[in-house]
Amino acid sequence: MMKRRSFIxxxxxxxxxxxxxxxxxxxxxxxxxxxxxxLVNGWIVRRSQVSRKKQE
Amino acid sequence: xxxxxxxxxxxEPHRGxxxxxxxxxxxxxTLAIDLASRGRRxxxxxxxxxxxTETSQNTYKxxxxxxxxxxxxxxxxxxxxxxxxxxxGWCRPLDAWDFEGHAHIPNSGWPIAKADLxxxxxxxxxxxxxxxxxxxxxxxDSDNAFTQFEFQFSPPVRFGEKYLEELxxxxxxxxxxxxxxxxxxxxEATDRVTEFQCSNYTDRAAKHSFTGAAFxxxxxxxxxxxxxLNFRSQATAGIGNAHDLVGRYFMDHFHASGGVYAxxxxxxxxxxxxxxxxxxxxxxxxxxxxxxxLRAGPLTDARRALINRAKHSLFCNEDEVRGFARxxxxxxxxxxxxxxxxxxxASEQQPNPSSRVSLSDxxxxxxxxxxxxxxxxxxxxxxxxxxxxxxxxxYIASRKYGNVKMAEWLLDDGDPVPQVGEDRWLGAGFHHMGxxxxxxxxxxxxxxxxxxxxxxxxxxxxxxxxxxxxxHANPTLPIVQLTLRLGEHLAGKIKT
Numbered sequence: 392m393m394k395r396r397s398f399i400x401x402x403x404x405x406x407x408x409x410x411x412x413x414x415x416x417x418x419x420x421x422x423x424x425x426x427x428x429x430l431v432n433g434w435i436v437r438r439s440q441v442s443r444k445k446q447e
Numbered sequence: 448x449x450x451x452x453x454x455x456x457x458x459e460p461h462r463g464x465x466x467x468x469x470x471x472x473x474x475x476x477t478l479a480i481d482l483a484s485r486g487r488r489x490x491x492x493x494x495x496x497x498x499x500t501e502t503s504q505n506t507y508k509x510x511x512x513x514x515x516x517x518x519x520x521x522x523x524x525x526x527x528x529x530x531x532x533x534x535x536g537w538c539r540p541l542d543a544w545d546f547e548g549h550a551h552i553p554n555s556g557w558p559i560a561k562a563d564l565x566x567x568x569x570x571x572x573x574x575x576x577x578x579x580x581x582x583x584x585x586x587x588d589s590d591n592a593f594t595q596f597e598f599q600f601s602p603p604v605r606f607g608e609k610y611l612e613e614l615x616x617x618x619x620x621x622x623x624x625x626x627x628x629x630x631x632x633x634x635e636a637t638d639r640v641t642e643f644q645c646s647n648y649t650d651r652a653a654k655h656s657f658t659g660a661a662f663x664x665x666x667x668x669x670x671x672x673x674x675x676l677n678f679r680s681q682a683t684a685g686i687g688n689a690h691d692l693v694g695r696y697f698m699d700h701f702h703a704s705g706g707v708y709a710x711x712x713x714x715x716x717x718x719x720x721x722x723x724x725x726x727x728x729x730x731x732x733x734x735x736x737x738x739x740x741l742r743a744g745p746l747t748d749a750r751r752a753l754i755n756r757a758k759h760s761l762f763c764n765e766d767e768v769r770g771f772a773r774x775x776x777x778x779x780x781x782x783x784x785x786x787x788x789x790x791x792x793a794s795e796q797q798p799n800p801s802s803r804v805s806l807s808d809x810x811x812x813x814x815x816x817x818x819x820x821x822x823x824x825x826x827x828x829x830x831x832x833x834x835x836x837x838x839x840x841x842y843i844a845s846r847k848y849g850n851v852k853m854a855e856w857l858l859d860d861g862d863p864v865p866q867v868g869e870d871r872w873l874g875a876g877f878h879h880m881g882x883x884x885x886x887x888x889x890x891x892x893x894x895x896x897x898x899x900x901x902x903x904x905x906x907x908x909x910x911x912x913x914x915x916x917x918x919h920a921n922p923t924l925p926i927v928q929l930t931l932r933l934g935e936h937l938a939g940k941i942k943t
C-alpha cells in the first residue's frame with residue numbers, strides 16, 4: 392500500500408499545467424472564479440483544490 | 448400481399464410495378480407504405496424470411512480487416528424489419544450544422560439543408576411513435592461550449608411487426624420474402640435499370656426477374672455497397688462506381704469511455720439521470736472537433752465507477768480512493784455525499800475515404816463476394832472525444848461543480864485508440880453510414896440530392912448509406928425523414 396507521504400509527493404510531482412494541454416483559453420474563461428486548471432494524474436482540477444492539500 | 452419466393456418457380460418476369468425496393472427494413476418498409484398510400488404499385492424484396500433464420504443471417508458474414516469491429520452478422524439482422532429488430536429506440540434529428548459542414552472537417556456537410564428533412568419530421572416521429580419535440584437548452588454558464596440535449600425513445604418500433612398486417616392486406620404492395628438480390632440488370636447504354644434479379648434458397652441457380660419504373664436499394668450501409676460492387680457484368684467497376692466512391696467513407700458512431708467525473712452532491716446542478724451534452728458550433732470551430740454527444744451518469748453509480756477507474760491508475764483500494772477524493776473536495780467528504788459517474792462520448796466520425804466496405808474473396812451461397820470492412824478511426828475522431836472530455840472537465844471544475852478524471856487513453860496522443868472489445872464502453876452503434884454518400888456532383892458522391900444514383904436515371908438509395916456527414920445521434924429518425932422525402936420525390940417522378 393502506498394504511504395501517505397509518498398502519495399503527497401507523487402501528487403505534487405505530477406502537476407502539469409493545463410494551459411499546455413488545452414491551448415489558448417478564451418478570455419471569458421479566465422474570470423476570477425475560474426482559477427487556473429491543472430491536470431493531476433488525469434484529474435482536471437482547480438489549482439486551489441491542490442494547494443489546500445499541499446498546505447496540510 | 449406476401450409471397451414466399453422459396454415456393455415459387457422461376458418463370459416470366461414479375462411486371463407492372465411502379466417502384467421495386469430491395470430491402471425490407473426501416474427504410475424499405477417506410478418507403479413501400481408511403482408509396483402505396485400515394486397510389487403507387489410497389490414491389491418489396493426481403494432476402495430473409497418473416498422471422499430470423501440462420502440460413503439468411505449467414506449471408507451477412509464477412510471479414511473485418513484492420514481495426515476491430517463487431518462481427519458483420521452480429522451488427523445487422525436479415526429478416527423482415529431488418530435492424531429495427533434489435534434497435535434500442537434512440538431517436539434524435541440531425542443538427543443544422545451537420546448539413547452545413549465545417550471548414551475544419553474535410554468532406555463534411557450535405558448538399559441539402561436541415562429544412563429539407565424538417566418537412567418530414569412530424570410524420571417520421573409519428574411512425575416511430577415518439578413526441579416531435581426536443582427540449583434542448585444551451586448550458587448558459589459553459590462559455591457557449593455546450594448544449595444540453597435530449598433523445599426521444601421509440602417503444603421501439605419493430606417495423607416487421609408493426610406493418611405485417613398492412614403488408615399482408617395491401618393490394619398495392621407485393622412483399623416477397625426469401626428473395627435475395629443477385630443482379631441488377633441495366634439497359635444497353637447502362638443509363639437505366641431494367642430489372643432486379645433474385646434467387647431463393649431452394650433453387651439458388653434459378654433467376655426471378657422483377658421489372659418496374661424505378662428501383663430502390665434499401666438494404667443498409669454495408670449490403671448496398673456490397674451489391675453495387677458485386678454487379679459488374681455490365682458496369683466494369685460496379686453499379687454507380689465510376690468514381691470509385693461506392694463503399695468508401697464508411698462511418699459509425701465511435702463510442703468511447705472518456706473517463707469519470709466526481710462531485711459533492713450538494714454542488715452538482717444536474718439531475719441524477721444520465722445527462723447529455725453536445726458541442727455548440729462555436730465550440731466545434733474553436734476546438735476543431737466534430738459533432739459529439741457526451742453522456743454523464745448515472746450519479747448513483749458514482750463511487751463504484753470512480754473506484755474501478757482509479758484502480759487502474761494510482762490507487763490500490765477503496766480507502767485510498769476516498770482519501771484522494773477528500774483532497775479534491777476541500778476537507779471532509781464522506782463517501783455518502785460523494786457523487787459522480789461515467790463519461791461516455793459518441794462521436795461523429797470524420798468522412799474518410801479510406802474507411803470502407805470492399806469485397807472479400809469469400810463468396811456467399813449465391814456466389815456473390817462477401818463484404819470486407821476496414822473501419823478506421825481518424826486523428827480527428829480521437830481529438831473530438833479528447834476535447835469533449837477536456838471541455839466538460841474545464842466546465843465543471845471552473846464552476847466548482849466537480850471534477851473529471853480523463854480516461855487513460857486520452858492522456859497521451861501517442862497511446863493507441865482502444866479497440867472494440869477492450870472495454871465495455873468502447874464500440875460503435877451498428878450505424879452503418881456514408882458508403883453511398885450524397886453529393887452535388889458525381890466526383891464527390893454516389894447519389895444526388897434526391898438519393899438518385901449518379902449516371903442511372905431510375906436507381907435510388909434509401910437509408911443511412913447516403914449520409915455524407917452523420918452528426919452524433921442515432922440515425923433512425925433521419926433515415927425515416929429522408930425516406931419520406933424520397934417517397935415524395937418518386938411519387939412526383941412516377942405518375943399513376
